[in-house]
Amino acid sequence: MSHRHSFRVGPVRFRIASDWAGPIADLKRLYADYPALGGQAATATARIEAARPWRRWIRPAVHISGDYTIPDALPLPLSQGLLATEMAMNLQVALGWRQHLLLHASAVERDGRAIIMVGASGSGKSTLAAMLGEGDWRLLGDEFAMLNPVDGQLSPFPRLISLKNESIETMARRVPPARLGPVITGTPKGTIRHLVPRADAIARMDECAMPALLLFPTFGGEAGLRAVPPSEAFMRLTDSSTNYVALGEPGFAALTKLVRDVPAVAIGYASGEQGVAAVEALWAELAP
Amino acid sequence: MRAMRNLVVALRDPTSVVALNGEEWSALIAVARAEVLLGTLAHRVAGQLLPPEVEALLNAARIAADHAQVQALWEAEMCASALAPLGVRFVLLKGTAYAAAGLPNADGRQIGDLDILVPRERLDEVEAALRGAGWEWVKDDLYDQGYYRTHMHELPPLIHGTRDRMIDVHHTILPLTARVRPDAAAMVADAIPASEPPFVSSEVETPIGSAPTSAPLDCARGKRDSRQYTLSPTDMVCHCAAHMMADGDLAGGLRNLWDMHCLLSEFDDGGDDFWPVVQARASHHGLWSAMHCAARLAHELYGTAIPDSWRIRGNSDFLFLRCLMARDDWGRETRPLTRLAFYIRSHMLRMPPLMLIRHLWTKWRAR
Numbered sequence: 279m280s281h282r283h284s285f286r287v288g289p290v291r292f293r294i295a296s297d298w299a300g301p302i303a304d305l306k307r308l309y310a311d312y313p314a315l316g317g318q319a320a321t322a323t324a325r326i327e328a329a330r331p332w333r334r335w336i337r338p339a340v341h342i343s344g345d346y347t348i349p350d351a352l353p354l355p356l357s358q359g360l361l362a363t364e365m366a367m368n369l370q371v372a373l374g375w376r377q378h379l380l381l382h383a384s385a386v387e388r389d390g391r392a393i394i395m396v397g398a399s400g401s402g403k404s405t406l407a408a409m410l411g412e413g414d415w416r417l418l419g420d421e422f423a424m425l426n427p428v429d430g431q432l433s434p435f436p437r438l439i440s441l442k443n444e445s446i447e448t449m450a451r452r453v454p455p456a457r458l459g460p461v462i463t464g465t466p467k468g469t470i471r472h473l474v475p476r477a478d479a480i481a482r483m484d485e486c487a488m489p490a491l492l493l494f495p496t497f498g499g500e501a502g503l504r505a506v507p508p509s510e511a512f513m514r515l516t517d518s519s520t521n522y523v524a525l526g527e528p529g530f531a532a533l534t535k536l537v538r539d540v541p542a543v544a545i546g547y548a549s550g551e552q553g554v555a556a557v558e559a560l561w562a563e564l565a566p
Numbered sequence: 567m568r569a570m571r572n573l574v575v576a577l578r579d580p581t582s583v584v585a586l587n588g589e590e591w592s593a594l595i596a597v598a599r600a601e602v603l604l605g606t607l608a609h610r611v612a613g614q615l616l617p618p619e620v621e622a623l624l625n626a627a628r629i630a631a632d633h634a635q636v637q638a639l640w641e642a643e644m645c646a647s648a649l650a651p652l653g654v655r656f657v658l659l660k661g662t663a664y665a666a667a668g669l670p671n672a673d674g675r676q677i678g679d680l681d682i683l684v685p686r687e688r689l690d691e692v693e694a695a696l697r698g699a700g701w702e703w704v705k706d707d708l709y710d711q712g713y714y715r716t717h718m719h720e721l722p723p724l725i726h727g728t729r730d731r732m733i734d735v736h737h738t739i740l741p742l743t744a745r746v747r748p749d750a751a752a753m754v755a756d757a758i759p760a761s762e763p764p765f766v767s768s769e770v771e772t773p774i775g776s777a778p779t780s781a782p783l784d785c786a787r788g789k790r791d792s793r794q795y796t797l798s799p800t801d802m803v804c805h806c807a808a809h810m811m812a813d814g815d816l817a818g819g820l821r822n823l824w825d826m827h828c829l830l831s832e833f834d835d836g837g838d839d840f841w842p843v844v845q846a847r848a849s850h851h852g853l854w855s856a857m858h859c860a861a862r863l864a865h866e867l868y869g870t871a872i873p874d875s876w877r878i879r880g881n882s883d884f885l886f887l888r889c890l891m892a893r894d895d896w897g898r899e900t901r902p903l904t905r906l907a908f909y910i911r912s913h914m915l916r917m918p919p920l921m922l923i924r925h926l927w928t929k930w931r932a933r
């Protein structure tokens with residue numbers, strides 16, 4: 279595999295190889311400001327390779343692979359090569375990472391305190407995090423919130439934010455084009471465009487933050503707030519974790535501590551601006 | 567292939583890893599994951615001076631492997647409870663057995679399904695008891711069900727409805743269609759009680775405030791006896807050799823060979839009897855050539871101390887070694903023709919040609 283790139287995002291050191299030049303060129307542009315490995319070992323290997331040898335050239339089909347792979351996963355067309363690469367990186371973290379409890383969530387920080395936003399695909403957690411991350415907040419991550427079971431802190435994992443459909447236009451108006459990836463159409467989730475986090479999110483990727491609020495956003499729902507009891511928060515978080523079972527007791531302890539210590543709120547909102555305003559209002563109420 | 571060699575050398579001599587640079591570590595981690603040996607490697611090199619990012623990764627891998635082992639032993643305990651009313655002797659096999667017996671290859675070893683061996687004449691009762699205790703069929707397909715029951719060495723796999731763990735109930739160690747027919751009855755008869763399972767050991771300390779979670783422990787404690795067995799040392803080595811050499815296409819071969827190396831090294835007490843007894847037992851099971859070859863390969867790769875008389879190399883050893891080491895520094899399988907040859911070999915060992923054709927035809931039509 280002649281096309282390669284490696285870089286670090288938070289605690290994860292990626293090593294990526296591809297059968298094609300295109301996705302790696304995108305990766306090199308979008309991850310340009312991320313630290314290089316500097317002679318250290320890669321802790322995750324991701325590969326995107328031709329689904330069959332001839333599919334490198336004829337109707338190129340990208341198979342997502344690496345240390346861990348999903349054998350039956352359908353290959354993607356080469357036009358979605360960057361998406362495939364991001365999915366391959368996610369897969370390695372989801373299945374291989376054991377140093378933190380992984381929550382499928384976005385997270386932002388202010389004054390050393392963090393909001394964890396958990397929701398299904400389409401709940402708007404990415405857009406909300408992206409909008410907050412362009413304002414007075416530092417983006418900690420979009421795909422995974424990494425909870426350290428030892429000290430209860432969140433490790434930033436500021437990967438590219440994957441914007442979908444309407445939110446692409448919303449964010450494209452706010453950021454310079456250099457921070458946007460190619461428009462990827464026809465994916466199972468519609469149109470996708472990647473956004474590079476703001477410079478502070480990348481520069482401060484080693485600064486951890488203490489969770490202060492658990493948020494369960496629902497986009498398009500009725501505007502309003504509902505306090506979520508710890509038991510419900512616990513169940514929703516175990517559902518959204520990819521390694522809760524594998525971590526065993528330390529994972530259980532970290533999660534029970536989180537839902538006991540941190541208030542949890544479900545919010546509905548009809549527009550991005552409304553969502554941001556709701557978060558700010560909640561935050562003001564919680565201020566210590 | 568540098569990384570595969572580094573993996574073998576690291577398992578053989580853990581001090582070797584201090585010389586590796588970042589790039590070599592990247593490749594070593596990737597191939598160790600691909601061979602499902604990361605936990606084993608992590609345990610093996612514990613205490614060596616490692617780069618911090620590697621130390622953090624391997625430390626997490628050790629913790630995860632240790633937890634997986636506890637879960638596997640718990641699953642064995644659940645199985646024991648389900649089978650207790652039958653009074654049947656059931657023998658733990660492979661990963662769970664190594665963990666239950668506290669053998670050195672259990673450290674960091676990944677454990678998949680729970681594998682047990684029971685007397686063939688008790689199979690129906692065992693299946694009914696497990697189904698009554700929450701295990702369900704994975705394969706509902708009539709052909710698959712029939713195939714397993716007529717031709718295989720195990721029941722169709724069962725999965726537990728709430729714990730989501732699989733159990734393979736064996737009545738012998740190789741498919742019934744294979745040419746070699748090991749003496750499973752002797753294996754069961756000569757099995758030995760596993761060392762005390764962790765959940766039923768004399769005084770389980772109950773941490774303060776954990777009263778609700780200790781209930782299952784209390785249940786298990788009441789039924790304490792030696793219901794869990796493992797194969798006798800010689801049979802355990804025979805099964806390991808059979809599993810690696812006579813069943814399957816050598817996938818995961820490095821791990822199986824590591825089992826082989828650890829078991830032989832652990833059981834060899836230095837006396838004159840050990841190796842002849844192993845040879846005699848393997849011959850009794852029809853597994854001498856598998857045993858001999860596996861021991862040679864373990865000697866070749868991991869430096870297992872085997873007697874001089876066992877060291878005569880076979881003509882095809884180099885092919886086995888080629889297949890075992892066929893992975894590049896990105897963790898990808900290489901040497902597709904060698905792998906294909908071993909895939910075909912595995913099926914030829916497993917069933918006669920006409921039957922193979924009928925089987926593949928049925929499978930292909932059902933796609």
